[in-house]
Amino acid sequence: MSAVLKLLAGRLAISLLVLAGVSMLIFAIARVIPGDPARIALGPNATPEQVEKLRQELRLDQPIWLQYGHFLSDLSRGELGTSLYTNRPVTRDIAQFLPATLELILAAGILMICIGLPLGIVAAKNEGGFIDNLVRVVSLLGVSAPSFVWAVILMILFAFFLPLFPIAGRIGTQFDVPQITGFLFVDCLLTGKLDALADALWHVALPAFALALSGIGQAARLTRANMVETYRRPHIEMARSYGFPEWRIARKYAFRPSLIPSLTIIGLDFAAMLGNAFLVEAIFAWPGLSRYGVAVILRKDLNxxxxxxxxxxAAFLIANLIVDLLIALINPRIRHGRDRS
Amino acid sequence: MTDNILDIQDLRLSFRSHGGVTEVLHGVSLSVAPEERVALVGESGSGKSVTARAVLGLLQSQRSAQITGRILFEGRDLASLSGANRRKLRGTKMSMIFQDPVSSLNPLFRIEDQFREVLRRSERSADMRRTREVAGKLLRDVSIDDPERVLASFPFQLSGGMNQRVMIAMALVNEPSLLIADEPGTALDVTVQDQTLKLMRKLADDRRAAVFFISHNLGVVREFSNRLYVIYQGRIVESGPTGSIFDDPRHPYTKALLAAVPRITRAGIPEIEESPEAFSAPCEIHETAGVAA
Known part of the structure; x- marks a missing residue:
């Protein structure tokens, strides 16, 4: 397992470097785009003196490298400054909005894995047959429309015409779940409110599905394509010549070697959803980080x-790290290096 | 005839494709007696590999394949068996050794895992300890001196020759009465191929297993087999004891095939007369005392 640890340490170091680079880049870009944050925050009626005072408070009058230095020293104390939009520490805003988005994405990710992979497996096992074609058409549909289109369609169909699901929000107003972790599912479990948990799950179903659809399609198509190819490899024929049961061949001999590319895509999708969830969050009135992110960009709220x-x-990097780790666990070539003995 | 291990009678095989139906075997009949080593020789595309796969039942699951004729294994018509009963024979009573040892083993599992999977075909409760015991002994039989290391390795950590020996040992785990070998070692270099063939021959002899051997290499066939079938374009064109065919080839195709063996003493590959019409001449059978061809 030491090879895995070494790999993990290497990736972690690279991730930190990337994060440092990203922080510099975004720090610079946010300040380079035109528009004075202080003026935007104070509105058109503020006097130049007021604007100048805020600029000083925000240290916008200092050179950019000094600003970055202040940012780093804040960061080392676990602070990200104050938001002009909410007038609260950014860390508190993130702590409030991030759990809602993570819950949504986690639900979408689980749907992606639990629906996308099996669809791909079933299609590959019936290559060229009716089920295969059906899966291919359905997954193409999923990939070809953006998630906000699916969000609207699903909402109209299953929340409006057929009121099977709630139309918006994270949980029904009748439930009062105390905030412990910020993660609604966890808080429901911690307080033992199972009816509230059920309601929260019921609320997350539609937005998560809308968000997951393109990922489901992608995972299904990729899994299918890789498995079809793996099925043509000699080790499948050898397994059949030994009379192993077909489902076992599908699982151990065809699916496992095919899982690696699918995992990579799912990992990337997972992280990309964090940014892409915005429109879905907007449509389903989901109080998440994506909506917050767009709101602060429009107001040029630097911090x-x-x-x-x-x-x-960071979410991207963590998702990639997890995927790399999973791939190393599946593929012995990575786990044991390429040493030939 | 019924005490033969394998009896193939008038096997016809065709594949359906967009272009129509293509028949690749036009009535192949052959037999393998207990403890006999029988070779099926022919060029690429002659139908030798599909014959082996039809015996194992690997083609029957393909939607495009149509098979007629009878395949009797130890006197039982394989077509009359249910899919599950047929599957029971594979890997237990008959097993196959493949051409490319490295890519035929599962790349993601250790050799010992793969041995256990094979052993469990006959011993459902076989654990890793039992697997190591059985596999270790077999690996020593195929001249692997450090079975523990090989068992703990992944296929990509072993050389091609090692993998080939592993595959031979694996094929013998459940003491099959018929070993099918599809050009074993063709993917390896000549000296390694020679070693593995000698090993295979010795092991089959020790275990009194019959071998049905598929090859395009006449030198290998001459060394290895007691009896020989020559196949050309899906038809058996000559059959008989190996020595007899090599001494007195009667069919025009067999003659051409023997003439085509490159000799080091003569420069390069000899010229072969193109006479496809003569190649479709009727089958020549070398009669022998004892075993019926």
């Missing part, structure tokens, strides 16, 4: 922009 982007980048 909040930098904080949000850093969180999204």
């Amino acid at each position: 909040a922009i930098v904080g949000t982007v850093l969180i999204i980048s």
Whole structure:
């Protein structure tokens, strides 16, 4: 397992470097785009003196490298400054909005894995047959329309015409779940409110599905394509010549070697959803980080922009790290290096 | 005839494709007696590999393949068996050794895992300890001196020759009565191929297993087989004891095939007369005392 640890340490070091690079980049970009944050925050009726005072408070009058230095020293104390939009510390905003988005994305990711992979497996096992073609058409549909289109369609169909699901929000107003972790599912479990948990799950179903659809399609198509190719390899024929049961061949001999590319895509999709969830969050009135991120960008709320982007980048890196680790666990070539003995 | 291990009678095989139906075997009949080593020789595309796969039942699951004729294994018509009963024979009573040892083993599992999977075909409760015991002994039989290391390795950590020996050992785990070998070692270099063939021959002899051997290499066939079938474009064109065919080839195709063996003493590959019409001449059978061809 030491090879895995070494790999993990290497990736972690690279991730930190990337994060440092991203912080510089976003710090600079946020300040280079035109528009005076202080003027935007104070509105058209503020006097030049008021604007100048705020600029000083925000240290916008200092050179950019000094500003970055202040940012780093804040960061080392776990602070990201104050948001001009909410007038609260950015860290508090993120702590409030991030759990809602993570819950949504996690639900979407689980749907992606639990629907996308099996669809791909079933299609590959019936290559060229009716089920295969059906899966291919359905997954193409999923990939070809953006998630906000699916969000609207699903909402109209299953929340409006057929009121099977709630139309918006994270949980029904009748439930009062105390905030412990910020993660609604966890808080429901911690307080033992199972009816509230059920309601929260019921609320997340439609937005998560809308968000997951393109990922489901992608995972299904990729899994299918890789498995079809793996099925043509000699080790499948050898397994059949030994009379192993077909489902076992599908699982151990065809699916496992095909899983690696699918995992990579799912990992990337997972992280990309953090940014892409915005329109879905807007449509389903989901109080998440994506909506917050867009709101602060429109208001040129520097500290909040930098904080949000850093969180999204960190999520990307963590998702990739997890995927790399999973791939190393599946593929012995990575786990044991390429040493021939 | 019924005490033969394998009896193939008038096997016809065709594949359906967009272009129509293509028949690749036009009535192949052959037999393998207990403890006999029988070779099926022919050029690429002659139908030798599909014959082997039809015996194992690997083609029957393909939607495009149509098979007629009878395949009797130890006197039982394989077509009359249910899919599950047929599957029971594979890997237990008959097993196959493949051409390319490295890519035929599962790349993601250790050799010992793959041995256990094979062993469990006959011993459902076989654990890793039992697997190591059985596999270790077999690996020593195929001249692997450090079975523990090989068992703990992944296929990509072993050389091609090692993988080939592993595959031979694996094929013998459940003491099959018929070993099918599809050009074993063709993917390896000549000296390694020679070693593995000698090993295979010795092991089959020790275990009194019959071998049905598929090859395009006449030198290998002459060394290895007691009896020989020559196949050309889906038809058996000559059959008989190996020595007899090599001494007195009667069919025009067999003659051409023997003449085509490159000799080091003569420069390069000899010229072969193109006479496809003569190649479709009727089958020549070398009669022998004892075993019926």
